[in-house]
Structures are given as structure tokens and as C-alpha cells.
Amino acid sequence: MSLVTDSAVWRPFTQHALQPGAFKIARAEGAWLEAEDGTRFLDAISSWWVITHGHRHPAIMQAIREETERLDQIIFAGFTHEPAEALARRLVTLTPPGLDYVFYSDSGSTCVEVAIKMALGFWRNRNDARSRVIALEYGYHGDTIGTMSAGARSPFNAPYEPLLYEVTRIPFPMRGREQQTLDALARACRDKPAALLVEPLILGAGGMLMYGADTLAEMRRICAHYGVLFIADEVMTGFGRTGTLFACEQADVIPDIACYAKGLTGGALPLAVTMCKSEIFEAHLSQDRARAFFHSSSYTANPIACAAALANLDVWATGEPAARVAALCDMQATRIARFADDARFSNARRLGIITALDLNVAQSGYLASVSLDLMRFFNERGLLLRPLGPTIYVFPPYCVEDAELDLAYEAIGDAADRFGRG
Numbered sequence: 001m002s003l004v005t006d007s008a009v010w011r012p013f014t015q016h017a018l019q020p021g022a023f024k025i026a027r028a029e030g031a032w033l034e035a036e037d038g039t040r041f042l043d044a045i046s047s048w049w050v051i052t053h054g055h056r057h058p059a060i061m062q063a064i065r066e067e068t069e070r071l072d073q074i075i076f077a078g079f080t081h082e083p084a085e086a087l088a089r090r091l092v093t094l095t096p097p098g099l100d101y102v103f104y105s106d107s108g109s110t111c112v113e114v115a116i117k118m119a120l121g122f123w124r125n126r127n128d129a130r131s132r133v134i135a136l137e138y139g140y141h142g143d144t145i146g147t148m149s150a151g152a153r154s155p156f157n158a159p160y161e162p163l164l165y166e167v168t169r170i171p172f173p174m175r176g177r178e179q180q181t182l183d184a185l186a187r188a189c190r191d192k193p194a195a196l197l198v199e200p201l202i203l204g205a206g207g208m209l210m211y212g213a214d215t216l217a218e219m220r221r222i223c224a225h226y227g228v229l230f231i232a233d234e235v236m237t238g239f240g241r242t243g244t245l246f247a248c249e250q251a252d253v254i255p256d257i258a259c260y261a262k263g264l265t266g267g268a269l270p271l272a273v274t275m276c277k278s279e280i281f282e283a284h285l286s287q288d289r290a291r292a293f294f295h296s297s298s299y300t301a302n303p304i305a306c307a308a309a310l311a312n313l314d315v316w317a318t319g320e321p322a323a324r325v326a327a328l329c330d331m332q333a334t335r336i337a338r339f340a341d342d343a344r345f346s347n348a349r350r351l352g353i354i355t356a357l358d359l360n361v362a363q364s365g366y367l368a369s370v371s372l373d374l375m376r377f378f379n380e381r382g383l384l385l386r387p388l389g390p391t392i393y394v395f396p397p398y399c400v401e402d403a404e405l406d407l408a409y410e411a412i413g414d415a416a417d418r419f420g421r422g
């Protein structure tokens with residue numbers, strides 16, 4: 001296998017002493033990655049949740065090629081370009097009504113940082129300085145200091161703990177215990193916090209934990225009641241993952257601020273947006289320059305990335321992805337159902353195109369060594385699956401076919417025989 005071990009690259013979320021190698025991928029197509037020596041991997045986690053339709057969607061690749069004939073990066077303060085203007089107009093019509101302004105950046109973490117800064121700027125400019133953020137237990141919002149602070153405390157961020165700011169943490173709405181979450185939120189809202197930051201319907205990195213649309217709607221209602229800003233982190237859930245284009249649609253929730261990133265370009269190029277209601281934008285309008293919104297990424301609104309995103313929205317406009325997503329929801333539902341009463345697993349669950357189940361093992365937590373064993377086992381079977389601790393999840397691109405999905409679930413069953421305890 002094309003396993004690169006002699007490399008100058010320091011890889012993300014990798015313990016190099018235990019995971020010394022990386023597969024060198026030479027080509028990607030549809031749901032598949034192909035290594036230099038021809039070894040193939042079914043990309044059953046959409047390359048960490050970014051690929052939507054499949055790798056190298058032809059229309060998106062074509063749009064990228066065409067845009068490179070016209071523009072590369074240009075400064076975005078005082079200057080603009082058609083891909084960014086057109087994309088902003090399209091996003092305003094596509095996202096929940098009222099999200100009328102689009103701020104560009106280049107990663108999920110950054111667009112969530114921007115959302116938090118927008119919220120604090122909003123309150124400060126209204127002379128009601130508020131800085132406290134409310135966040136969910138097990139939440140994940142990125143890996144910068146600001147977003148790690150809002151995320152759950154875990155081995156991921158223990159070394160940086162001294163730099164992390166305090167947030168008001170409310171319990172995850174476990175099934176049957178939703179009222180505890182809502183009560184805790186209402187209590188927290190009385191202390192005049194700036195905002196609630198949530199991943200709608202499913203907490204991704206926290207272990208693919210799912211909760212109901214009614215709870216999401218109720219959280220939104222409580223924030224509105226107390227005048228607390230509601231920020232939806234749709235970085236993972238956006239662009240079809242939960243069965244609808246955006247997760248908030250399922251709860252008829254209109255956030256005050258929403259963050260989109262991973263699927264925005266179909267996974268082809270890095271691009272992110274933070275969208276907000278006009279009152280947030282208008283709170284920053286003043287004759288006083290100090291009240292402006294002070295944030296910029298060097299690659300703000302990269303024209304090539306914007307062109308890729310526009311092509312992606314054109315693909316969605318054909319209706320094909322929505323049909324593929326609906327079909328994939330059914331494909332996933334029948335497969336995960338077979339594990340519902342399987343004693344080797346707990347909590348077989350599905351939301352949209354995402355399924356997850358917890359392998360019953362002695363250890364728990366993300367650092368459980370079983371996850372490395374599982375990863376290796378899946379890789380040897382030609383599968384890219386990356387369990388979160390003992391939680392195995394399947395998060396395929398929309399082009400995946402029945403027989404390909406079967407490969408993943410057969411391997412999951414075999415992995416349980418090998419590594420499970422039940």
C-alpha cells in the first residue's frame with residue numbers, strides 16, 4: 001500500500017507515534033479515493049464531512065477552471081466581484097428568511113468565530129455590553145481558541161484550558177430529558193448572555209448525538225423570549241446532511257446568525273459564510289468608525305471558491321441532490337435498522353444521511369484505543385471510516401450506491417465480531 005511514513009507533514013488529529021503513516025491518494029472520483037498503487041477506499045465519511053455530491057463533481061470542477069481564467073484573490077474591502085455578489089444574493093434567498101447579510105471567510109472555525117464576534121459587537125454597539133455565550137454539552141464548534149472555548153472540554157483542548165473563556169454549558173437534550181435542557185437555557189437567559197450557540201439537530205464531533213426538531217424550535221423560542229441571540233452552527237449540517245438543505249428548516253427556526261462552511265462548495269474548496277439578520281448588521285452602522293465590524297481573512301470571498309459555491313448551488317437547483325439525499329436517507333435507514341437489536345452495539349441511530357452506532361467495548365471516550373484498531377481494520381477493508389471513540393458513523397457522499405454502502409455495513413458487522421464485547 002502507498003503508506004507514506006517518511007514525511008515532513010504534521011497531520012491533524014494524529015498521534016504520529018501510534019499512527020506513523022498516511023495513505024497517499026493520487027485520485028478521487030465519486031465516492032472513492034484511489035492511492036498511487038491503485039488501492040481504493042470508499043470515502044464513507046465524505047472526507048471529514050465536506051464532500052456532498054461526490055468527489056470532483058464535473059460542474060463544480062468546470063466552474064473552478066473557468067473562474068481561474070478571470071480572477072484569483074482580490075482584496076475584498078473597497079472592492080468586490082461578481083462571484084461573491086451573486087453568491088451572497090443566492091444564499092440570502094436559499095437560507096431561512098431574514099438572514100439578509102453575508103460575511104465571507106474560509107473555514108468552519110472562522111465563520112463561527114465571526115458569529116461570536118458579531119454577537120458581541122451587536123450588544124456593545126447597543127450600549128448593553130454582553131459577552132457570555134451559552135453552549136450545549138458535547139458541542140463542537142472548531143479548533144481555534146474562541147471556538148474551542150464554546151465547545152465541550154475534552155482531551156482535544158485540555159492543554160489550552162488556561163486560555164479558554166468560560167461559557168454557560170447547558171445539558172445535551174437526551175431523549176426524555178429535553179425539559180432539563182430547556183429549563184437550563186431559560187435560567188441562563190435570565191443572566192443577560194450575548195447568545196446561544198448550537199449545532200442544530202445533531203452534534204457531530206461530540207459523537208453524532210441527535211435531538212429533535214421540537215427541542216430546537218423550543219430553544220429558539222426561549223432565546224427570542226429573553227432577547228438572547230440565537231446562533232446556528234450549520235457548518236456540518238448544511239447542504240443536505242440532515243435530509244433537508246439546512247437543519248434549521250426542519251424546526252422552522254430562523255436563527256439570528258447562521259454559520260455555513262463544509263458543504264458550501266460541494267467540498268471542492270475552502271469557503272465559509274456567516275449570515276445574519278439586518279439588525280445585527282445595522283447595529284454596526286455608525287458615523288463612528290470604531291463601531292465597524294473588525295474582522296477579515298486574507299482570503300475573504302476568494303473568487304474561485306465563490307465560483308465553486310455558485311456551481312454547487314446550480315447543482316442543487318436541478319433538484320437532483322435533494323432526490324439523491326431522499327434516496328440515501330432510505331438506504332441508510334434500512335441498513336442501520338438491522339443493528340437496532342444487535343447486542344454488540346448500542347444506540348443505532350440516524351438523522352438524514354448520517355447513521356451512527358456505539359460499539360459495546362470496555363473503554364469509552366474519543367481516545368479509546370479501539371478507535372485506532374477499528375480505523376486500521378476498516379482501512380484494510382478498503383474503507384475510509386473514522387470512528388469517534390467507540391462511535392462508528394457512516395456519512396457518505398450523495399452519489400454512493402447500494403452495493404457500496406453494503407461494503408461499509410458488512411465491515412461494521414465484522415468489526416464488532418473482532419473488537420466488540422457483547
Ligand SMILES: *Cc1c(COP(=O)(O)O)cnc(C)c1O
Nearest residue numbers: 107108109140141142204235236
Ligand atoms: C467541522 C466543524 C467546525 C469547524 O470547521 P473547520 O472548517 O474544520 O474549521 C465547526 N462547527 C461544526 C459543527 C463542525 O462540524
